Amino acid sequence: MTTTTSEPGYADLPRLISLMTGDDKHHAAAESTVDVLWVLFDRVLDLGPETARRPGRDRFLLSKGHGPMAYYAVLVAKGWLDEDELADWSSARSRLGHHPDRVRAPGVEISSGSLGHGLPIAVGTALGLRARRFSSRIVTLVGDAELDEGSNHEAIVVAARLGLDKLTTVVVDNQSSTHGWPGGIARRFETEGWAVRTVSGRDHEALYDAFTTPHPGRPLAVVTVVEPKGAH
Amino acid sequence: MPNMRETFLATAEEIVNTDPDVAIVLADISAASLAEAARRHPDRVINVGIREQLLVSTGAGLALAGLRPIVHTFNAFLVERAFEQIKLDLSHQELGAVLVSYGASYDMPMEGRTHQAPGDVALIDSLPGWYVHVPGHPEEARRLLLDSVPGDSRTYLRLSAQANSVPHLGVGLQTIRQGTRGVVIAVGPMLDRVLQATEGMDVTVLYTSTVRPFDAEGLRAAVWDVADVALVEPYLRGTSAHCVADALADRPHRLLNLGTRRDAEVRIYGTRADHDLVHGLDAGSIALSLKEFFTG
Numbered sequence: 001m002t003t004t005t006s007e008p009g010y011a012d013l014p015r016l017i018s019l020m021t022g023d024d025k026h027h028a029a030a031e032s033t034v035d036v037l038w039v040l041f042d043r044v045l046d047l048g049p050e051t052a053r054r055p056g057r058d059r060f061l062l063s064k065g066h067g068p069m070a071y072y073a074v075l076v077a078k079g080w081l082d083e084d085e086l087a088d089w090s091s092a093r094s095r096l097g098h099h100p101d102r103v104r105a106p107g108v109e110i111s112s113g114s115l116g117h118g119l120p121i122a123v124g125t126a127l128g129l130r131a132r133r134f135s136s137r138i139v140t141l142v143g144d145a146e147l148d149e150g151s152n153h154e155a156i157v158v159a160a161r162l163g164l165d166k167l168t169t170v171v172v173d174n175q176s177s178t179h180g181w182p183g184g185i186a187r188r189f190e191t192e193g194w195a196v197r198t199v200s201g202r203d204h205e206a207l208y209d210a211f212t213t214p215h216p217g218r219p220l221a222v223v224t225v226v227e228p229k230g231a232h
Numbered sequence: 233m234p235n236m237r238e239t240f241l242a243t244a245e246e247i248v249n250t251d252p253d254v255a256i257v258l259a260d261i262s263a264a265s266l267a268e269a270a271r272r273h274p275d276r277v278i279n280v281g282i283r284e285q286l287l288v289s290t291g292a293g294l295a296l297a298g299l300r301p302i303v304h305t306f307n308a309f310l311v312e313r314a315f316e317q318i319k320l321d322l323s324h325q326e327l328g329a330v331l332v333s334y335g336a337s338y339d340m341p342m343e344g345r346t347h348q349a350p351g352d353v354a355l356i357d358s359l360p361g362w363y364v365h366v367p368g369h370p371e372e373a374r375r376l377l378l379d380s381v382p383g384d385s386r387t388y389l390r391l392s393a394q395a396n397s398v399p400h401l402g403v404g405l406q407t408i409r410q411g412t413r414g415v416v417i418a419v420g421p422m423l424d425r426v427l428q429a430t431e432g433m434d435v436t437v438l439y440t441s442t443v444r445p446f447d448a449e450g451l452r453a454a455v456w457d458v459a460d461v462a463l464v465e466p467y468l469r470g471t472s473a474h475c476v477a478d479a480l481a482d483r484p485h486r487l488l489n490l491g492t493r494r495d496a497e498v499r500i501y502g503t504r505a506d507h508d509l510v511h512g513l514d515a516g517s518i519a520l521s522l523k524e525f526f527t528g
Contacts, residue, residue, distance in 0.1 A: 055298055103326050109296070111324050114316065120286045121321055124257075124293020124301075131255060131275035132298060151317075154283035162278075 008077040010038050016073035019086040023098050026067030028229045032174040034070035036224050039207040041074050049079050059125055061110045061140040063118020065099040072096055080107035116149025119169055123155045126167040139168045145177040159219045160193035167219040176229040189221035201226035236391040237334045239370035243377050244302055245269045254300045259287040261305040284309040288317035295327040307333035308349040315355055323359045328384030336392035337467050337492050338507040350467045350492040356388045363387040364444035366420035369399035372441045394421035400439050405450030411435040413526050414460030422464045429519035443472055448479035459485030462522055469494055488525040
């Protein structure tokens, strides 16, 4: 990375991810999010290392902190982190752990790991940026199993009632919830008044369209369907 | 005179009217009292409904966006129900907020155990770097709130229905009465009853409305070579015992802890006075405990 001349791209992500070993039980989690993360950071969100402290930047809040290998790989590709850091991740010397820490890793807006925190925090961030008259987007990423946590449902209701139309929740659905949400994820958000789009979590054009098509007056939920956990 | 809760709400309204970077987050409790402020500042006076996890997380998110949140509900729900949000969304993220509770250990005794949270300060004390204020008078509550809003501290302001007759607006351990036999530390609303209990006793009475950080230097200066210390706290007995022990680690000392009981859940309704008696926190019980300790 220190001697590269061109910015790494999507094609580099599998190699970057493979540098991080030792969290095998969460590889499915990393794999499930890689395309969503790439589309968001590459084409949708207005953020980068050079504007890291700009108050009006867009925000990405990774709620599902498990299996952050894809997240770190994207942060490397976008210049937040150095590739050389990846192999040593999770050691006492590294600032990159199995759950990301905002105080240590640049580009990380929230420290996550315990499930059900990102969306509720994102509600507060959306309220705060609205009060300060910024038009920033706030995107949070959760998993379908993470929606089992009740704290999300406190946030889902209030975000819609308060008309937080700059807020987007991406639900990466790899069908890993123990009791399942058969058809229920989209319905849960719709019932409360969110604009909801369900797309393939591997189709970059469909993801881009889902993230960028206007949804005035309502928060947006994008359910991105990927292979069931353990299917590959 | 307005009580602590009314004083807090009036002061919070003043603050949100004058400081465009302050937001107030509520979970129904006290929302009616701030209805006018909410009409005036709909973006910054936010009632999330009966959702205490979201209450605290919203405060954290507001801080992430650069606002200064004041987050308020009863302490049983603010601190105990939403403790993981306090631990992770505020402390672990290193985000600031002013948490303001009402209810104390048994402000609403007729509501029963569900509305009592004597362990709240001990829980907050398990996290580093928090300011914990336990005002003993409405004017102290106002001053402590005004002092807490600037900056980005993590502050817990614990309001109570119980109060002393006059405010003490000083900082740290304040000497209220001087004696030679030992030191009694009265925290917040415990002062008046401690003064009553120590009438005629040759002891120093120190008062504080700020228990974290604990004024170790103030205590060391007060004890001289007679290091008998009685700590009277309006919440879980011995919550600040480790602070006293650390402050006096290099000199022999004895410590008496008074506070709410650890050995039993007090399963009665009744009045605050009834609960004072059960916990040994009425003036008469405190006097008996102190006499036994200081003459022992």
